[in-house]
Amino acid sequence: MSKLSDWKDFLIIGIYFAFVLAVGIASSCRKGRNSVKGYFLAGRNMHWLPIGFSLFASNIGSEHFIGLAGSGAKSGIAVVAFEWGAVLLLLMLGWLFLPIYLTSGVYTMPEYLERRFGGRRIRLYMSIISTLLYIITKISVDVFAGSVFIQQALGFNTYISITALLVVTAIYTIVGGLSAVIFTDTLQTIIMLTGSIILAVLAYVKVGGLWALEYKYPHAIPDTYDPSTNSTCGLPRDDAFHILRDPVHSDLPWPGVVIRSTFVSLWYWCTDQVIVQRTLAAKNIAHARGGTIVAGYLKILPLFLIIIPGMISRVLFTDEVACIDPAICKEVCDNESGCSNIAYPKLVLELAPVGLKGLMMAVMMSALMSSLTSIFNSAATLFTMDIWKKLRPVASDRELVISGRIFVAVLVGVSVAWIPLVKSAQGGQLFIYIQAVTGYIAPPVCSVFLLAVLIPRVNEEGAFWGILIGQLAGIVRLVLDFIYPAPGCGEIDNRPVVLSAINFTYFSAMMLVLSALITIILSFCTSQPDYDKIYGLTVWGVHKFGVKRNRLAKRRHTIIRSDSDVANGKSVFMVEKAYDTPRMSAISKEIYRSNIEDQYAEEDKMAERYQETMKISSGVSLFLNFNAILLMCVFVLCYALFA
Numbered sequence: 223m224s225k226l227s228d229w230k231d232f233l234i235i236g237i238y239f240a241f242v243l244a245v246g247i248a249s250s251c252r253k254g255r256n257s258v259k260g261y262f263l264a265g266r267n268m269h270w271l272p273i274g275f276s277l278f279a280s281n282i283g284s285e286h287f288i289g290l291a292g293s294g295a296k297s298g299i300a301v302v303a304f305e306w307g308a309v310l311l312l313l314m315l316g317w318l319f320l321p322i323y324l325t326s327g328v329y330t331m332p333e334y335l336e337r338r339f340g341g342r343r344i345r346l347y348m349s350i351i352s353t354l355l356y357i358i359t360k361i362s363v364d365v366f367a368g369s370v371f372i373q374q375a376l377g378f379n380t381y382i383s384i385t386a387l388l389v390v391t392a393i394y395t396i397v398g399g400l401s402a403v404i405f406t407d408t409l410q411t412i413i414m415l416t417g418s419i420i421l422a423v424l425a426y427v428k429v430g431g432l433w434a435l436e437y438k439y440p441h442a443i444p445d446t447y448d449p450s451t452n453s454t455c456g457l458p459r460d461d462a463f464h465i466l467r468d469p470v471h472s473d474l475p476w477p478g479v480v481i482r483s484t485f486v487s488l489w490y491w492c493t494d495q496v497i498v499q500r501t502l503a504a505k506n507i508a509h510a511r512g513g514t515i516v517a518g519y520l521k522i523l524p525l526f527l528i529i530i531p532g533m534i535s536r537v538l539f540t541d542e543v544a545c546i547d548p549a550i551c552k553e554v555c556d557n558e559s560g561c562s563n564i565a566y567p568k569l570v571l572e573l574a575p576v577g578l579k580g581l582m583m584a585v586m587m588s589a590l591m592s593s594l595t596s597i598f599n600s601a602a603t604l605f606t607m608d609i610w611k612k613l614r615p616v617a618s619d620r621e622l623v624i625s626g627r628i629f630v631a632v633l634v635g636v637s638v639a640w641i642p643l644v645k646s647a648q649g650g651q652l653f654i655y656i657q658a659v660t661g662y663i664a665p666p667v668c669s670v671f672l673l674a675v676l677i678p679r680v681n682e683e684g685a686f687w688g689i690l691i692g693q694l695a696g697i698v699r700l701v702l703d704f705i706y707p708a709p710g711c712g713e714i715d716n717r718p719v720v721l722s723a724i725n726f727t728y729f730s731a732m733m734l735v736l737s738a739l740i741t742i743i744l745s746f747c748t749s750q751p752d753y754d755k756i757y758g759l760t761v762w763g764v765h766k767f768g769v770k771r772n773r774l775a776k777r778r779h780t781i782i783r784s785d786s787d788v789a790n791g792k793s794v795f796m797v798e799k800a801y802d803t804p805r806m807s808a809i810s811k812e813i814y815r816s817n818i819e820d821q822y823a824e825e826d827k828m829a830e831r832y833q834e835t836m837k838i839s840s841g842v843s844l845f846l847n848f849n850a851i852l853l854m855c856v857f858v859l860c861y862a863l864f865a
Contacts, residue, residue, distance in 0.1 A: 231580030238584035241409070268503040274516025275411040276500045277312070281517075282414065282524070284590040285367035290524055291532030291566035295543050298439075298462025298533065299864060300474045302525040307483030309518045309857045311491035313850050316514035319492045320501055321836065322675055322764050324510070329502070329607045331493050331671075338674050338759045339682035339751070342612070347686070348667075349608035351693075352495060356601045357636055359659050360496075361594065368590035371567045375583055411520075417578070417585035418527040424573045425534045432530070436463060439533055442540045446547045456546035462533070466865045478727025482661065485672075486730045489664035493671045495600040508838040511846050518853045522860060528566070535565035543568060598633055602626035661730040662700050666692030666737035673741055678753060678760050680745045688741030692733050699729055 293301040336345035466476035504510035555561035606626040706717040
């Protein structure tokens with residue numbers, strides 16, 4: 223495989239780095255960046271286009287170029303279901319979840335759970351789990367995938383290359399906060415789309431077009447394959463061009479894939495801090511929804527820009543990408559288990575002319591850096607608002623921002639320390655591990671968040687134990703996966719039935735249902751929540767703010783006066799009629815008055831935020847709704863063509 227060697231390619235890479243740093247530093251000079259809202263939510267003043275680009279860039283990391291193209295080369299297009307499922311979930315984020323998040327004024331998703339259910343344990347638990355998952359899974363898989371490309375393209379030392387990337391990304395994340403991340407994500411999305419479109423066109427031309435690929439892919443069999451063995455190892459799948467596959471015997475059974483790519487993935491697209499934080503930075507709901515629509519359209523593209531080019535790579539470079547002899551695989555990609563991970567780097571280094579190779583190297587760095595900066599900023603937000611602020615309730619805005627920046631630096635150190643484990647993870651095994659973690663740990667979170675916004679009767683007791691028990695069951699399955707690894711191609715599967723007979727997508731669906739049942743049963747068997755305190759925190763309550771702007775006038779309808787109050791001319795207070803009892807003592811009345819006025823004050827703030835964030839003209843609303851329906855039609859059309 224040819225490597226980058228021309229000075230023009232390195233010049234383009236250098237210009238890219240300089241430009242990204244310049245954009246990041248310039249955006250860090252925005253007014254208010256040293257406040258909590260300015261640093262962690264970009265002042266809540268972002269427009270729809272940067273939000274949409276940032277949502278896409280935060281999601282599309284280097285693992286997508288390496289992993290999706292590799293999956294396409296190895297088994298076809300079915301993996302696109304996980305990409306296209308995001309279309310539905312992004313619309314759900316914009317139209318179902320965001321009105322609640324924006325009105326409640328939360329900074330983090332664990333903060334919303336605390337506001338919704340009360341108590342602190344569920345917020346602290348979710349913050350710790352989310353932070354650990356960022357460190358162990360998201361950063362590690364990005365670093366691994368990025369190192370594959372860098373090592374193949376440059377031959378550089380992996381540790382030096384990855385450390386340099388982590389340091390650069392951390393600099394403008396620490397300095398500029400979310401605004402720097404969003405603006406650099408916008409730049410990186412443009413670079414990613416430009417480079418990947420050019421390379422995809424070159425690949426389509428080289429293979430002869432999509433119809434030629436459909437003919438050639440089934441014949442992309444490595445020369446080392448021995449037909450006399452009657453083995454399917456190394457052969458392309460018969461259903462490679464189908465998204466919906468056999469529900470029992472296939473690698474990705476369609477019922478499990480449908481549930482996993484929609485309901486289970488709700489955890490990532492509607493409740494994960496990395497994604498939701500970008501929409502919380504919007505000026506209002508119109509810009510937030512516009513951003514989700516832009517990201518939804520962009521999520522259609524990975525099939526055509528990454529997965530199918532990965533399949534083309536197998537056709538053009540069959541013996542290397544589809545190698546089945548461990549000795550040859552070891553020589554080609556230093557991984558005896560297979561070389562499908564080099565499908566995209568192989569295209570770049572073999573097809574791209576001088577200059578475009580440098581641009582595509584910048585694309586891969588863009589993908590890696592945009593994901594890492596998003597993770598750094600979101601993890602810092604979780605640590606600062608959900609952990610540090612609890613330890614230091616009197617911390618100033620300056621202290622909170624500084625603690626967030628220090629935590630980013632700590633994350634960089636942890637990421638660098640994680641590299642040896644990533645490098646020793648034998649290629650795709652880490653990718654399998656990442657998929658297992660998200661498939662086993664995420665479903666309980668999906669269930670609880672969905673029930674939290676839809677069913678007011680769900681309480682803290684049910685939510686906490688629903689998440690905990692569901693995740694414990696997922697961890698048991700994860701441990702079993704490590705103890706009993708999947709057999710290689712052609713080997714007998716002697717694993718326990720729970721592993722061999724239940725596909726991981728089906729297990730994810732089971733965990734989704736289990737957590738939901740536990741949450742609902744425990745909630746209805748224990749005391750009901752205080753509905754007054756969760757007003758505006760469910761889908762049924764938040765929209766009532768738009769019915770009557772001043773809820774205070776509606777609910778404070780009874781005046782209680784004591785004779786002494788009237789005689790002394792003291793200010794009166796108003797309470798709920800149900801609590802208007804002549805025998806209520808003055809102290810009790812004062813305590814109750816203080817509590818209920820605090821409650822009313824918070825509701826007033828939420829009502830004001832609703833009026834501010836939900837400002838949207840009928841024309842804009844109609845335009846957004848039309849585009850949401852149009853996006854759904856595009857989604858259905860794509861599925862109809864490739865299902």
